[in-house]
Amino acid sequence: MTNIASILDWKTRLGIVAAAILATTMICLTFQDRDAHNKATSSSTKSNRNRLSEDVIQLSLARRAAERGDSETALQHVDQVTQIQPDSIPANLMKAELLFRLFRTDEMRPALENILRQDPEHFEAHANMAFALQYSGELDEAKKHVDWCLLRRHDFLPVLRMRAEILRDQGDSVRALAEVRSILEIYSHDIATHLLEAEILVYQRDFEAAYLSLQPLSEASHQSPRLAALMAQICQLLGKEAEAIQFRAVLDKQKQEKPNQ
Amino acid sequence: MVAVALLLTHSPSLFGQSPVIVKPAMSDVAAMVGLDFKHFSPFTVERHLHLTMGSGVAWIDIDNDGWPDVCFGQGAAWTGNPERPFHDEESLDRVFRNRHGKFTDVTRNSGIINSRYSMGLAVGDFDNDGFSDLSISCFGRPRLYRNNGDGTFEDVSIQLSSNPWIVSASCTWVDADIDGLLDLYVANYLKIDEQQYAVCTQTYRGKEIEIPCPPRKYEWPVDTLFKNPGDGRFVDASKDAGLTNLPRSAGLGVITNDFNEDQFPDLYVANDTTANFLLAGDGTGRFTDDAIVGGAAFNRIGESEAGMGVCSGDVDGDGRLDIFVGNYYGESNTLYRNEGHGLFLDVTSEFGLAAPSRTRLAFGTLLCDFNNDSWLDLFVANGHLSDRLTDTGMQIPFRQKSQLLVNDQGRRFKDVSVSSGPYFQREVLGRGCAAADFDLDGDLDIVVQHLNDQAALLQNNSDSNNRSVSVKLIGRKGNRDAIGAKLEVQLPNQSIVRQRDGSSSYLSCNDGCLVVGVGERDQSIFVRCAWENGTATSSSEIRPGQRVFIVEGSDRSSEDRVLEIPE
Numbered sequence: 160m161t162n163i164a165s166i167l168d169w170k171t172r173l174g175i176v177a178a179a180i181l182a183t184t185m186i187c188l189t190f191q192d193r194d195a196h197n198k199a200t201s202s203s204t205k206s207n208r209n210r211l212s213e214d215v216i217q218l219s220l221a222r223r224a225a226e227r228g229d230s231e232t233a234l235q236h237v238d239q240v241t242q243i244q245p246d247s248i249p250a251n252l253m254k255a256e257l258l259f260r261l262f263r264t265d266e267m268r269p270a271l272e273n274i275l276r277q278d279p280e281h282f283e284a285h286a287n288m289a290f291a292l293q294y295s296g297e298l299d300e301a302k303k304h305v306d307w308c309l310l311r312r313h314d315f316l317p318v319l320r321m322r323a324e325i326l327r328d329q330g331d332s333v334r335a336l337a338e339v340r341s342i343l344e345i346y347s348h349d350i351a352t353h354l355l356e357a358e359i360l361v362y363q364r365d366f367e368a369a370y371l372s373l374q375p376l377s378e379a380s381h382q383s384p385r386l387a388a389l390m391a392q393i394c395q396l397l398g399k400e401a402e403a404i405q406f407r408a409v410l411d412k413q414k415q416e417k418p419n420q
Numbered sequence: 421m422v423a424v425a426l427l428l429t430h431s432p433s434l435f436g437q438s439p440v441i442v443k444p445a446m447s448d449v450a451a452m453v454g455l456d457f458k459h460f461s462p463f464t465v466e467r468h469l470h471l472t473m474g475s476g477v478a479w480i481d482i483d484n485d486g487w488p489d490v491c492f493g494q495g496a497a498w499t500g501n502p503e504r505p506f507h508d509e510e511s512l513d514r515v516f517r518n519r520h521g522k523f524t525d526v527t528r529n530s531g532i533i534n535s536r537y538s539m540g541l542a543v544g545d546f547d548n549d550g551f552s553d554l555s556i557s558c559f560g561r562p563r564l565y566r567n568n569g570d571g572t573f574e575d576v577s578i579q580l581s582s583n584p585w586i587v588s589a590s591c592t593w594v595d596a597d598i599d600g601l602l603d604l605y606v607a608n609y610l611k612i613d614e615q616q617y618a619v620c621t622q623t624y625r626g627k628e629i630e631i632p633c634p635p636r637k638y639e640w641p642v643d644t645l646f647k648n649p650g651d652g653r654f655v656d657a658s659k660d661a662g663l664t665n666l667p668r669s670a671g672l673g674v675i676t677n678d679f680n681e682d683q684f685p686d687l688y689v690a691n692d693t694t695a696n697f698l699l700a701g702d703g704t705g706r707f708t709d710d711a712i713v714g715g716a717a718f719n720r721i722g723e724s725e726a727g728m729g730v731c732s733g734d735v736d737g738d739g740r741l742d743i744f745v746g747n748y749y750g751e752s753n754t755l756y757r758n759e760g761h762g763l764f765l766d767v768t769s770e771f772g773l774a775a776p777s778r779t780r781l782a783f784g785t786l787l788c789d790f791n792n793d794s795w796l797d798l799f800v801a802n803g804h805l806s807d808r809l810t811d812t813g814m815q816i817p818f819r820q821k822s823q824l825l826v827n828d829q830g831r832r833f834k835d836v837s838v839s840s841g842p843y844f845q846r847e848v849l850g851r852g853c854a855a856a857d858f859d860l861d862g863d864l865d866i867v868v869q870h871l872n873d874q875a876a877l878l879q880n881n882s883d884s885n886n887r888s889v890s891v892k893l894i895g896r897k898g899n900r901d902a903i904g905a906k907l908e909v910q911l912p913n914q915s916i917v918r919q920r921d922g923s924s925s926y927l928s929c930n931d932g933c934l935v936v937g938v939g940e941r942d943q944s945i946f947v948r949c950a951w952e953n954g955t956a957t958s959s960s961e962i963r964p965g966q967r968v969f970i971v972e973g974s975d976r977s978s979e980d981r982v983l984e985i986p987e
Contacts, residue, residue: 235625238813262750265779266815296775296835328769330832358720362770364759388722392715396763407712410722 461495474851476927544593607671690727729926746782792937801850856931
């Protein structure tokens with residue numbers, strides 16, 4: 160089963176917004192897969208394996224491979240499911256998530272479109288589609304899915320953050336900052352949103368404000384290379400050399416523990 | 421020049437006006453002007469990695485006639501030994517002479533005879549005789565050619581000692597110790613095991629499929645600095661320069677300039693999968709890596725990326741040199757904004773450069789003002805390494821489209837590839853690329869190397885009222901090619917800064933003549949050149965449309981001169 164630690168791990172690599180979407184998707188998958196896994200286990204113990212449908216087995220194997228971090232193998236199993244059942248919603252949703260992990264975001268879209276054809280109200284598919292589109296630069300299209308999601312869940316944090324990111328990506332850092340600050344009124348402790356706020360402030364060269372925004376979170380830098388890297392840079396830019404060295408040391412430690420090779 | 425319809429778009433400005441952005445219009449005229457070059461790098465069954473990396477290209481005015489000539493690095497079939505290539509015609513580097521915008525292959529008489537697998541090319545007048553020389557890094561020993569001044573070169577490669585099993589990548593000329601003599605920096609990519617060249621496979625649906633290995637499968641060599649003592653020799657000064665103290669990395673791109681504005685030349689090296697280097701020079705030939713402290717080692721989330729091509733320029737008009745790095749598929753390219761004092765910030769997303777690059781693999785990168793509106797635009801040559809992506813279940817394109825992004829007044833880039841000409845609809849395997857005004861019509865054109873394919877020459881046909889000045893800098897106290905010098909062009913509301921590079925992009929080198937767009941201005945402009953040794957030359961007599969030399973004052977006369985280049 161995908162756990163919070165592995166999602167956090169992916170936050171470092173893919174950005175926290177993306178990981179939050181993943182988390183949502185994976186929560187959904189977790190229940191579906193647990194069910195599949197239970198079925199598989201139960202069937203095996205009854206020596207009834209032959210009767211168990213191939214797609215359930217493959218989906219279960221895919222989930223196990225994903226847990227090991229072997230997204231390539233997981234995808235191969237999911238592909239086998241979609242060959243048997245092209246319209247399987249859990250398989251297509253998992254496929255999209257795995258493709259995202261493999262940086263193959265272009266390929267997420269057919270899987271998500273398949274889900275939306277069958278179930279136009281599928282919230283996770285819309286949220287993931289918004290992310291896939293934003294990631295590949297189709298910001299206007301991404302915004303349509305964001306608006307769709309927020310109409311149904313106006314306070315859904317990952318999508319709220321995505322709306323701010325789209326504004327930033329469109330070059331409107333002023334509106335993006337306003338959006339971020341309105342999110343922080345609701346989710347004042349959300350690290351990812353604070354990071355986004357700080358990044359926009361840094362872009363606007365308001366380093367002091369960025370520092371003040373992140374300072375209360377500095378303890379969390381031990382968990383987040385993104386936070387450590389940003390704090391190191393902000394401190395360096397503000398001439399806070401000693402603090403910058405501390406954050407770089409945190410970043411170094413994280414890299415030694417988890418080199419991205 | 422072929423005139424085409426002006427392509428215009430409107431965008432909101434900072435002041436509520438709607439400035440017009442001229443979208444460059446480019447067309448591939450290589451076949452029309454005689455630039456007939458096809459890259460040759462036949463893949464082996466095992467997909468040996470270096471065969472996928474491609475080669476560079478350099479503009480070099482061999483005969484000082486003002487028309488930039490071009491030299492293509494050529495690949496080679498893999499024979500099992502980098503120093504024993506097949507000596508066939510198709511493995512030779514090629515030299516084309518430019519006469520009034522038409523090219524003739526002059527390789528046979530040029531003296532540049534090299535059939536190793538060529539990678540990076542850099543142009544610099546290392547003996548200060550007024551004729552630009554050429555270095556070529558290879559899989560195999562690097563090559564060095566001294567320009568004889570008569571259209572031929574002398575092979576003086578014996579001066580560059582190196583392990584032939586190192587795959588070298590980009591190289592650049594840099595006056596590391598500011599003695600007026602250009603030294604040579606070579607970014608080394610991999611060291612191949614002589615006994616066993618590592619190859620990789622991937623299992624897909626029970627089938628083993630050969631794929632190019634990731635760089636971590638190989639040893640990573642130290643980069644090399646060859647010092648030029650001025651007596652015709654080149655001495656390996658890597659240890660004295662501090663390069664042996666750096667973490668081992670797989671270097672691919674390298675550029676030089678004074679990035680931290682301390683008056684000493686620095687280097688920036690784009691490394692594949694590890695932290696990039698920002699090598700701050702101290703003016704004595706020693707360098708310290710300030711990339712991590714300066715924020716230019718990683719992307720904004722603290723991750724190292726797979727850097728390929730790299731280029732620099734003042735993107736936002738603040739007078740400081742920003743750095744742009746092209747990265748791997750799934751990563752975005754990265755724009756590091758220079759905040760001064762050697763500090764950089766990743767502003768890729770804010771400049772609109774993240775999303776357009778995530779689903780591309782960037783090699784060649786050029787920051788040049790293609791529409792002469794005074795803001796640096798961006799060209800990126802894309803294309804994947806592996807031709808077996810679909811065989812391994814991935815729907816990632818092997819061939820990819822190149823991109824042209826126009827700078828909207830220093831605030832943001834807009835991808836205008838779709839409307840910039842048919843070339844940008846072609847899926848290619850882009851590798852090295854370099855810019856020059858090859859037809860001397862006042863705008864910058866681009867030559868692009870394609871892996872295993874014909875090169876393209878993108879003639880810039882942008883038709884607008886924007887104008888430029890073309891400036892060739894000539895050093896006298898410093899190195900004659902003025903590599904490392906900065907040119908400042910003063911407009912009423914804007915100061916434009918351009919730099920003289922020792923190399924750029926991926927494995928490539930732009931023409932040494934700086935083409936500076938000045939918008940629609942037609943009055944004389946003020947120009948100031950800051951030479952690398954700290955002196956400066958100014959002139960207020962240069963008119964848009966002019967092509968001039970700016971000559972550094974000599975010790976004896978202290979006379980600075982600005983001369984119009986004769987037609």
